[in-house]
Amino acid sequence: RYKKKSTNAPPLSKGLEHLLGLLEKKDPQQFFAWPVTDNIAPGYSTIITQPMDFSTMRSKIEENEYTYLNEFIEDFKLMCTNAMKYNQVDTVYYKASKKLLHAGLKIMVPEKLGWMLNLIP
Ligand SMILES: CC(=O)c1cc(-c2ccccn2)c2ncccn12
16 A cells, blocks of 8 residues: 555554554454455445545554544544445344444544544544
8 A cells, every 4th residue: 555654653553453453352253354355345446535444553553544533433433334324224234234334333422532632543
C-alpha cells in the first residue's frame, strides 16, 4: 500500500492495533479476516466498490494511513455495511456483520476509548 511518511506517534498505531485485536475477536469465524473474492462471492467486485477487511485495516495501521481514530472507525463500518449490502438478510454473513457492527461500535465509544483518545488526535 501507499506508504505515508510516518507522521503518527507510535502510541497511535499501538492503540489502533489493540482496538483491531478486540474487533477481530468478535469475528471468530474469520468471515472478515481477508478480502472477499469474486470466487467465493459471485459479482462481489461489481457490487462492492470499496472493499474492506481486517487484513487491509492492519496494513493501513502499519503504513500509518490512519491519521484520526474516525478514519479507522469508518473503515470498520464500511467493512460491515459492505457485507449487509452484498449478502441477503437471511445469510450467515449478513447476520454476522450486523452483530459485529453493533459489538464494535459498543467498544468504540468515548468512555471506553478515553485512555486512547488522548493518544489519537
Ligand atoms: C464478509 C462477506 O461478505 C463474506 C465472507 C465470506 C467468507 C469468508 C471466509 C470464508 C468463506 N466465506 C463470504 N462468502 C460468501 C459471501 C460473502 N462472504
